[in-house]
Amino acid sequence: MPHAGPWLGYLALASAIIAAAILLHFLVRKPALDLRTKLMLLLGLGVFPTITAATSTVAGMEATTHRKFCGSCHTMDDHFGNATDPDAQSLAARHSRNPFFGDESCYVCHADYGMFGYALTKMGGMKHVYYYYLGGYRGMSKEESRREVHIAKPYDNTNCRQCHTTTAHVWRTVPDHQAMQAQLAANKVSCASPGCHGYAHPFSKGPDGLGAHLAPSGRPAVEHAP
């Protein structure tokens, strides 16, 4: 989980401003192209833009982990609203109130924690952008998006187990946990299923909040629309 802080953004802006000042000075004042000017241009066209590119990339990557970023598309309004509702009791809302998740609760729960997890998570995010701008999600009403937009693949219990290790004594003493330990480890049963801890975003699971419903096509709407 990146935690570069806001100083990286300030550094990116500062280096961009310095580079722009050097370039504007050259364009407006038109100094002679001597060695000094060439070195200044090397700073303005090479060194400072490189610093800006590197720091803005890291700051941008960090921005993509914030809940506000995820909620910036209208199809996520309900998820964002529920997660930030202080009275809501859904899994998403309760976890979002946990300081460890903080402003990055969407990312902490939905990130891929495998070896190439960071890159895979970002690739998944690019798919979301594609679906939103080119896949028709942008033109959907909230009702349509609730009906048509669903998680791309079944939620992996591994993500829950990043914190809930399933090795603590309290966890092991729950009879249901003991009975289904193998199924939970194999992702055959989801921690966030109706019979267990409930859906993380129950409002998105039909009018009763209990399960997946049918798309207008008549088939379960469990995947992203092409």
Place this chain on the structure above:
Amino acid sequence: MLERLRGQAIKRLQRHSVISLIRVACYVALVGLAVMAASILYPAPLPVIFAMSIGQVIGIVAFLCYLLSILMDVVRGTDHAADAPGPARQYREPNSKSDVSDSA
């Protein structure tokens, strides 16, 4: 055919001065910097994606323009003003018009 295309490319390159190429690099770099700065000020999906892809490509193009201008400057030599069009004197034809006007 290839020789002709090569000759045309060199002539086209020679028509432009080092200064004008650096100016182009400056304008292109300013656009790239603006895109990257926008992603910091407005971290929404599109600005962030544009900054990480198009913004960085624009920045690289600007730097390549600068490197090309430095290369042109080195090739032309010290006896040639940076903002003068055409090749340096040492690379010109001995009976070219510019040499005639220079000697006049």
